[in-house]
Amino acid sequence: MGKQTIIVGILAALLSVAQAAYIGLEPDNDGNLYAAANWIGGVLPMGGNSLTGLVHAAEMPTGGTFGIPAPIYDFALLQESGQCVRNGDLNLRGGVTNASVFVPGETFWQINDATQVPPSYTNLYVTDNLVFWPQYGGVVELELINGHIEVGGTFNMVAKNGVTGTLNVQNGIFRAQYFHAAGGTVNMLSNGTAAVTLGRFDSADRNIVFNFEAGNKGSVTILETETGTPFGTNAWQLLASAGKLTVSGGPTGLEYFVISNGGTTIRYAGALHLGTWTPFWRARPVIGEWLAGGSGIESVPDYLKRNSFACQMRDLDKEIHYADHLNAVRLIGGWNEGGGAENPVPADVADLVYTNQAGELQYRWDKLAARLDPYINIGYTNLTLVLDNIPYCFPSNIVMESYGQVAPPVDFSDWQTFVSNLCVELVDLYGYETVNRFRFRQGTEAQGTKRFAGTQEEYFKIYDHSAAAIKSVLPDAQFGPFNQAGGKSNPAGNNVNMVALAQHCASEPNHSTGAVGTPFDFISISSYIAQPTHSHDPQAEARTCSNFFYTVQAELPQPVPFEIHELGILNCEAGLATGEPGARGAGWFFHLVTTLREIGVSRWYHWDVFDRFRESGVGLHYLLDGPGWFLAVLDRTAGGEGFTLNTSSPTNTDTQVKAVGVFGGGRDWILAGIFNPNRLSHDPETVSIHVPLSLLRANEGDKVLWTSLNQTNAAHYLIRKDLEDAGMLNAEFSAVPEQLASVRTMTTNSMLSAEQDYLGGRIDIYQQAVVDSLTLKPFPGTISTNGGDVVFTVTLTPPETAVICVGPDRTADGTPYTWLDSHGLATQGYPAAEQSDTDNDQFTAAQEYITLTDPLDPLSFFTFQGSFEAGIEGMDIIFPTNADRWYSIYSRTSLVHGTWALLKDGVPGTGGLVAVSDTNRCPVVFYRLATGLP
Numbered sequence: 001m002g003k004q005t006i007i008v009g010i011l012a013a014l015l016s017v018a019q020a021a022y023i024g025l026e027p028d029n030d031g032n033l034y035a036a037a038n039w040i041g042g043v044l045p046m047g048g049n050s051l052t053g054l055v056h057a058a059e060m061p062t063g064g065t066f067g068i069p070a071p072i073y074d075f076a077l078l079q080e081s082g083q084c085v086r087n088g089d090l091n092l093r094g095g096v097t098n099a100s101v102f103v104p105g106e107t108f109w110q111i112n113d114a115t116q117v118p119p120s121y122t123n124l125y126v127t128d129n130l131v132f133w134p135q136y137g138g139v140v141e142l143e144l145i146n147g148h149i150e151v152g153g154t155f156n157m158v159a160k161n162g163v164t165g166t167l168n169v170q171n172g173i174f175r176a177q178y179f180h181a182a183g184g185t186v187n188m189l190s191n192g193t194a195a196v197t198l199g200r201f202d203s204a205d206r207n208i209v210f211n212f213e214a215g216n217k218g219s220v221t222i223l224e225t226e227t228g229t230p231f232g233t234n235a236w237q238l239l240a241s242a243g244k245l246t247v248s249g250g251p252t253g254l255e256y257f258v259i260s261n262g263g264t265t266i267r268y269a270g271a272l273h274l275g276t277w278t279p280f281w282r283a284r285p286v287i288g289e290w291l292a293g294g295s296g297i298e299s300v301p302d303y304l305k306r307n308s309f310a311c312q313m314r315d316l317d318k319e320i321h322y323a324d325h326l327n328a329v330r331l332i333g334g335w336n337e338g339g340g341a342e343n344p345v346p347a348d349v350a351d352l353v354y355t356n357q358a359g360e361l362q363y364r365w366d367k368l369a370a371r372l373d374p375y376i377n378i379g380y381t382n383l384t385l386v387l388d389n390i391p392y393c394f395p396s397n398i399v400m401e402s403y404g405q406v407a408p409p410v411d412f413s414d415w416q417t418f419v420s421n422l423c424v425e426l427v428d429l430y431g432y433e434t435v436n437r438f439r440f441r442q443g444t445e446a447q448g449t450k451r452f453a454g455t456q457e458e459y460f461k462i463y464d465h466s467a468a469a470i471k472s473v474l475p476d477a478q479f480g481p482f483n484q485a486g487g488k489s490n491p492a493g494n495n496v497n498m499v500a501l502a503q504h505c506a507s508e509p510n511h512s513t514g515a516v517g518t519p520f521d522f523i524s525i526s527s528y529i530a531q532p533t534h535s536h537d538p539q540a541e542a543r544t545c546s547n548f549f550y551t552v553q554a555e556l557p558q559p560v561p562f563e564i565h566e567l568g569i570l571n572c573e574a575g576l577a578t579g580e581p582g583a584r585g586a587g588w589f590f591h592l593v594t595t596l597r598e599i600g601v602s603r604w605y606h607w608d609v610f611d612r613f614r615e616s617g618v619g620l621h622y623l624l625d626g627p628g629w630f631l632a633v634l635d636r637t638a639g640g641e642g643f644t645l646n647t648s649s650p651t652n653t654d655t656q657v658k659a660v661g662v663f664g665g666g667r668d669w670i671l672a673g674i675f676n677p678n679r680l681s682h683d684p685e686t687v688s689i690h691v692p693l694s695l696l697r698a699n700e701g702d703k704v705l706w707t708s709l710n711q712t713n714a715a716h717y718l719i720r721k722d723l724e725d726a727g728m729l730n731a732e733f734s735a736v737p738e739q740l741a742s743v744r745t746m747t748t749n750s751m752l753s754a755e756q757d758y759l760g761g762r763i764d765i766y767q768q769a770v771v772d773s774l775t776l777k778p779f780p781g782t783i784s785t786n787g788g789d790v791v792f793t794v795t796l797t798p799p800e801t802a803v804i805c806v807g808p809d810r811t812a813d814g815t816p817y818t819w820l821d822s823h824g825l826a827t828q829g830y831p832a833a834e835q836s837d838t839d840n841d842q843f844t845a846a847q848e849y850i851t852l853t854d855p856l857d858p859l860s861f862f863t864f865q866g867s868f869e870a871g872i873e874g875m876d877i878i879f880p881t882n883a884d885r886w887y888s889i890y891s892r893t894s895l896v897h898g899t900w901a902l903l904k905d906g907v908p909g910t911g912g913l914v915a916v917s918d919t920n921r922c923p924v925v926f927y928r929l930a931t932g933l934p
Contacts, residue, residue, distance in 0.1 A: 079111045079123060079147075085554055089129045089153075094138020094163065107140045111147040111172075117275065118148035118173045119600035120561070125554040128153040130176065132165025132184060143168040144194065150550050151176035155198060157184030157208065169194040169218065177547070179222065181208040186220065194218040195272045195598075195644075199543075202226045219272055219646075223543075274597055274642035277662045281593070281634050283605040284323035285566065286375070288330025288389070289350075292367075294374030296320040296608065301622050303767045305824030307774035308707070308805075308817065309632040313827040316378055322631040325382040326375060327565060327605055329444060331368075332422070334389030334405035351391035353418050361393070361418060365425045376430055384439040387419065387466055388451070388482075394418075399453040403444075408454030412465045416512060419469035427473065436476045441565075442466050443482035445526055447494035451482070459496045460504055461511045467519050468512035478521035483565035485526040488548035498523075498548075502555035523552050526566035527592065531573045537677045538591035539656055546599045563603040564596065573679070576732055578741040581611055581625035582714040585740075587675040587799035589627045594660045594671070598644055606631060611716070613743040615760025616752055623743075623763070624770050625716065629709050632774055633671065633803050640665035646690035646789070652676065652683050655798055659687075663695040666830075667807030674796040679738055682711065684797045689804075690789040696806060703809045704783065705776035706794075708802035713773050715766040716740045719759060723747065728755045775821075776805055814933050815849045823855050851931055852882045864929040874919040877927055881909030889916050890928040900928055908934075 092107045111123045130151045132140045142149075144167075155176035157165045164183040167174070170192035179198035186196060190213040201222045210220050286295045297318050304311045313319060320326070333351030348354070348364075356362050375383070392398055394415055395407035409415040426435045442463045446452035452459055467479050481501055487494040505520040525545055529536055549562045569580045569588065580588060593604055609628030612620050624632070645659040659672040672689055676682075711717060720740055723729040733739055733746050740746070747755035759766075781794030792804060810816045815834050820826045825833040825845055834846040839858040848855040851862035866879035881887060887907040890900040904916045909931075918925065 079109070079113065081113055081115055083122060083557075083559075084124045086124075086126045087554075088127060089131065090126045091131045091133055092140050092142065092165075094134035094140045094160075094165075107138065108143075109141075110143040110145060111149065112145035113147040116147070116559075119598065120602070121148060121559045122150050122550070122553060123147040124149045125550065126151045126153070127551070127554060129156060130154070131156045131158065132167075133158050134160050134163040134165050138163070140165040141168065142166075144170065144172055144174055145189075146171045148173045149175070150554075152547070152551065152554075154178040154180055157181040159183030167196075169196055173197075178202075183208070185209040185211060188212045188216040188218045188220070190216060192216045192218045193273055195221070197221045198223070200224040200226060200228065272598065272644040274644060274660070277637060277640050277642040277665075278602075279324070279635070279638040280597065280602055281604050281606065281631055282323055283325035283327070283603050284320055284607070285327040285329050285605050286320070288328070288332075288371065289335055289345075291328060291331065291371035291374070296323070297374060297378070298622075300827070301624075301767075302824060303771050304624060304632070305827050306822060307632075307771045308705075308776040308821055309636050309774045310821060310824065310826045311632065312635045312829070314379065315828070319378070320375075320380065321609055322606065322628075322635060324380075325384070325603065325605070326380055327384045327386055327441070328372065328375075329386045330389050330404065331371060331385055332387060332389065333391040336400055336402070336404045351393065352422070353391050353393060355393045361414060361421075363421065363425070365429075368422070368425060369429055372429070376434070381430075381434050381437070384441055386441045386444060388441075388444040388446075391418075401450045401453070403451065406449070406451055406453045408452070408458040408462055412461045412511070415462060416465035416469045419466050420473055423470055423473035423477075436474045438474065439478040439480070439521070440466065440470050441480055441482065441524070445485040446482040446496050447484055447487050447491075447498065449495050452496060456496050456500065460501065463501065464511040464513075464518055468510060471519065479519045480522040480524065480560075481520065483524040483526045483563075484548060485528065485566075488525065488544050491548070491551070498552050499555055502552050506555055506557050520556055520560065522561045522563050523549055524563040524565040525549070527564060528566070528568050528570050529588070530570040532571075532575060535677065536569075536573070536588070536679075537656075538588050538675060539595060542592055542595035542599075545596055549599065549601075561602045562596075562600050563605075564593070564601060565605045566607070567593070567604065568607055572736065572739050574732075574736045574739065576736060576739060576741065577745055578739065579607075579625065579627075580740065581627075581742060582716040582740040583626055583709045583711050583801065584675075584679060584799040586626035586630045586709050586714075586801045587673050589630050590671065590673040590801045591656060591658050591675050593630075594644070594658060597642070597660075611742045613756045613759065614752055615763070616757050618760055621760055621763050623715055623766055626709060626714060629714075629770070629773060630801065633801075637662045637665075637669040637671070640668070641695075643695065645670065647672070648686070648688040650674070650685045650687070652681065652685070654678065654681065655683070655685060657685065657687055657796075659689045661691055661695065663697070667805055668695075668697050670792065670804040670806070671801070672794075672796065672804070673801040674798045676798040679799075682797050684795050687794060687796050689792045689794075690786070691792065693785070693788050693790055696790050699808070702807050703805075704779040704792075705805045705809070706779045706781075706802060707773060707776050708796070708800050709773050710797060710800040711738070713769060714740075715769040715773075718766060718769055719743060720746060722759065722762065723755065726758060728758065776818075779804060811846070813846050815846045819849055820845065825855065850885070850933060852885070862931065864927065866927070866929070869915075874917055874921060875925070876915045876917050878913055878915045879929060881907075881911065881914045882931075883909050883911040884934060885909040885931050886934055887914070888930040888932075889918075890930065891918060891920070892926050892928075893922050893924060895926055903927070 092109065094107055113123050134140045155178070159182040164185060166185050166187065168187045168189055170189040172194050174194065175197040177199040179201045186208065188194070188211065195218060198221065201224065284296065297320055299318050300311050300313055300321065311321060335345040335350040352364055352368055354362050389404035390407065390409065392405055394409035395405070396410040397407060398405055399407035423435070426438070444451055446459060463481060470477055470479050481498065484498050491497045491499045502520055505518040507516060509516055510518045525548065527541060527545055529541065553559065569578060569585060572578045579585060606627065609624055609631060610622040611625050612622055614620050640662045641664050643661045643663065645661050647657045647659045650657050655674060655676045657674050659670060662669045670689060670691065672687060674685055674687065717740065720729065723746060724734070728747060730746050733741065743756060743759060747753055781792060784791045784793070794802070796802060811830055811834050813834065817826070817830060820830060820833045825836055825838065834844065836845050837843065838845070839856050841858045841861045843853070843861050845855045853862055854860035864879065866877050869876045869878060877889060887909060888905045889903040889907070891903045892898050892900050903918060907914060907916060
């Protein structure tokens with residue numbers, strides 16, 4: 001079933017058919033290929049006089065898109081580049097009937113795209129159902145050698161007259177939302193790494209074979225049974241016992257294959273490659289009303305510098321924590337006052353633009369500089385400027401909502417003039433090279449009228465005019481639409497339909513320029529959980545988000561980045577406000593974000609990571625929350641290659657277990673999480689994490705360390721317990737067991753209170769809890785091997801997120817990471833920490849470790865503080881020593897002439913005084929002391 005065999009077979013079959021004719025595809029004027037236009041009558045040939053079409057997609061321009069009709073039979077396609085989008089069903093048939101004449105046929109389709117990398121690129125997208133119908137004895141075979149296939153509806157493998165369809169998968173991604181199989185074979189080809197994900201599986205009267213060929217390290221995941229329950233280990237076994245499912249290849253028996261939940265995965269000793277582990281999490285929104293003050297630019301608390309996951313900082317006194325990319329939201333004005341619809345902020349305070357008495361646009365560019373200077377002046381030039389609230393001078397009737405003025409402009413040409421002049425002013429302020437790399441976003445969550453009160457057509461117009469204005473000044477600046485919040489499952493039901501916008505941008509004239517095609521450079525979402533109306537299930541939310549990404553992407557001619565511009569938890573099951581600042585929040589973020597990373601999300605903008613509360617007479621305390629803990633861990637894992645790893649299946653079928661590894665950097669990292677949507681479910685699980693031996697480092701001296709955030713060690717868990725014990729917990733929270741929120745929300749929600757003073761007096765306890773949870777310790781589990789895997793087994797209790805570190809515990813020069821961490825030196829990485837001289841005493845940190853002096857104290861450095869006594873055989877040099885260090889004494893009789901001579905080498909330190917005798921009797925002698933590691 002390898003590539004060469006199939007290609008030869010296809011060509012031989014076609015050329016041996018007497019009536020076969022080669023019908024090639026020619027690009028149209030736009031460089032796209034549309035198969036239907038290349039067959040007689042615009043449809044595929046049918047009946048006894050059929051022709052056979054051979055489409056070789058390499059003939060199309062790179063990145064071209066072609067569409068094909070359905071059903072298809074007697075058809076062969078080799079797709080080596082480009083995208084095929086089928087709007088509706090795609091029925092691959094192995095024959096057809098015409099006027100009661102049965103016509104067999106063979107349908108082959110191979111995708112072998114070596115130029116694009118999934119998951120960000122989709123080679124075949126079927127919006128509805130992909131059906132294999134081997135009717136009348138014909139063969140149906142779809143082969144994914146390299147690439148990505150996405151099915152928005154059902155993947156249906158129908159058996160007919162004893163003939164079944166075949167799906168061959170080697171490298172890439174095959175994903176379908178539902179799976180129906182009357183019969184068929186899924187071959188996981190030799191030495192492949194592909195991931196096959198199948199949604200709800202209708203298991204009645206089905207018979208499917210999953211064949212893992214030699215060396216395959218891919219995966220097959222089935223998410224749900226036909227009733228919607230998780231497809232667990234028992235579901236696999238019941239089907240196997242009934243003869244409806246077979247797993248072959250590799251070791252014998254289902255028991256070998258790793259079963260994981262959140263759906264269920266059969267995976268044979270493999271791992272899903274997620275690509276290079278770039279710091280996609282280092283991004284954050286900053287908000288208009290506070291931009292002039294440099295919102296988010298703050299000092300890093302000292303305790304966040306003194307742990308194994310020290311905050312990775314720029315060379316600045318203040319910065320925005322865990323962020324390199326910024327979304328400047330509500331930049332241009334149109335603000336309200338305090339969230340009320342009746343209280344607009346005066347335009348002369350907020351708006352960058354206004355009209356004079358003659359109706360001419362006038363500008364307040366000093367406000368623009370005041371809002372952006374604080375960021376750009378300290379190096380934050382990776383900016384996305386958001387054109388959301390619309391200044392008061394543009395609409396005919398102002399519409400105020402919670403976040404400001406949301407009515408559209410009455411004159412879109414005036415709006416375009418403003419945006420164009422905004423771009424020109426940005427160039428004047430910061431230079432063309434800097435600003436031409438900016439990005440722009442049209443609006444925020446405009447799928448609803450609370451954020452955009454115009455019609456869909458009016459949004460298309462403002463979008464088009466903004467795009468034309470930006471590109472006329474900044475041709476390389478990226479431009480994209482609002483971040484979709486609600487309505488992801490039914491975009492057509494929204495005020496502005498993102499799918500329709502993508503169609504408009506791809507194929508309709510721009511309202512400003514008249515040319516077909518408008519930039520659509522990224523797809524972004526907001527993902528919030530607001531219980532009780534939303535399920536607190538990260539895997540369900542991930543499926544909703546990924547479906548939306550792919551639905552929009554299918555309408556675009558080129559692949560674009562998938563991004564999360566807002567992410568959070570708003571309310572708990574009882575409706576109480578919460579950001580889930582404890583272990584539950586960290587777990588939810590871990591499961592959701594890493595799952596979305598699997599489908600290609602390239603950037604995640606997080607919110608503030610601190611719970612701030614004020615103690616009287618002291619000021620603000622900054623306590624890192626659970627999602628912030630996850631970001632701190634991620635910051636250490638950057639670099640290397642990411643993989644989703646196999647895990648064992650939890651005994652509680654509602655519990656979700658997930659593991660991700662990052663390999664190939666200075667150390668290997670394994671992140672593992674266990675989560676249950678029921679917050680009161682805390683059944684411990686023995687979790688086994690399978691890491692292919694080929695990925696894991698195995699150097700002499702490597703250590704295995706770990707830490708975790710769980711329900712009992714999270715700082716906010718301790719805060720709630722202290723408030724309960726002191727009778728200070730808000731009554732609403734007392735009624736909801738284990739529910740956490742910010743300090744102010746769990747108390748009186750006032751600026752100052754006795755409760756906050758009480759907690760402020762205990763702040764050292766809570767900060768130390770954060771430090772402890774971010775400090776690596778010996779791994780408490782077991783490590784074994786199973787075939788080609790290293791298996792890490794440990795007990796986790798939901799909600800718990802753990803990180804396992806495999807690698808050295810010190811630098812190449814021998815400085816322990818823990819020593820550098822304890823002094824807060826590793827905020828720019830360990831190599832920089834080791835060579836730093838923070839106290840300016842001319843000794844590096846590495847040297848101060850050797851001498852066991854304080855790298856933060858300029859008066860603490862290595863000196864020879866010995867004494868001398870006359871001994872029996874000469875002079876005794878007496879000096880203090882440190883244990884676990886060695887010392888050498890050198891001498892010379894003149895500081896002007898001669899060289900230093902070794903008097904005594906390798907003297908072991910004792911932690912006390914040591915004496916070394918000099919038997920050379922000289923009237924004057926000078927001594928020098930050296931120390932080093934054993």
